[in-house]
Amino acid sequence: MTHPTDLISVSYDELTANLSKGKIVERRLSEIRDSFLNPDLIDKMPTDEDPIVYRVTAVEPSNGTGDLHYGLGIIYPGKVGPEYFLTKGHLHQARETAEVYIGLSGEGYMLLENEKTLETRMEPLGKGQIVYVPGHTAHRTVNTGDKPLTYFGVYPANAGHDYGAIGKRNFLKVIVEENGKPTLKDR
């Protein structure tokens, strides 16, 4: 098993979520429109722009048993109707693998949905907050503040990302603004 020297040491910025190394994935609003409760509202938004909703930079130092990968995410502030900007969300391909999320700046929540019991939880993930995502749990991150939300996620190297399973039917619940505050509601 090789451990490429250049990924032992990496630097990060907690506000911009920039990493000195890693693979970047950026999602614009048009690319994740079906993740929202009401995609039609996107067409009615008063701008021709297609804003970046979120960006994740992933570092994968090695892929053996016992190895770990990690990512630094940023979700920009914004809403589609009453629904906050969010990540697509995913399950891990290796379903039993967990993930630790560490909130660095901003305000937000994670939406957790157990794929067996369908139990849903809404857990705070802002600056100073940690969320443990157990195995078999679809997870989505939501920015409920007016600044970028940034966070680390650390996961086993063999976890893999499965966007299909949850993408097809979407999460059962949504996090929307109601009476000025983030509220968990049925889709």
Next chain:
Amino acid sequence: MTHPTDLISVSYDELTANLSKGKIVERRLSEIRDSFLNPDLIDKMPTDEDPIVYRVTAVEPSNGTGDLHYGLGIIYPGKVGPEYFLTKGHLHQARETAEVYIGLSGEGYMLLENEKTLETRMEPLGKGQIVYVPGHTAHRTVNTGDKPLTYFGVYPANAGHDYGAIGKRNFLKVIVEENGKPTLKDR
């Protein structure tokens, strides 16, 4: 596999390294005297106090395959002669398991020593710095600044801590102050 509800959501403070939940281990100078290059210097220190050198608070949400544990560490500033305050250091019992360290505040380094090749590295771990500790690598953290150094460590639930192997012979190299800056030297 159970995932105790009360460890899904935990809050932390980046400056004090306090966690809202978790198991605390604290090490005073007298308990880790043999980790230093010259323990005799401790006896000559001009105080009757036995300061806390470091504290780690560990959170262990679950113990199944694919699960993760994490800890938040704080090392206080200080020196024994030219040698900076440090952690005892350890290998993982499950030797192939890695660990991701994320620096939150302060200034410091990690000392990495591969148990097979004996290759040593000194990698920065202060605010904004990440160190990937591959498997089979003894690791120690050192505070080289004048404020507390705080950091997260995330590791597979099955990693385990082996303090014996490296404790007996200690690390091959030390990080000491030389000409006012942290320097890696042979023991």
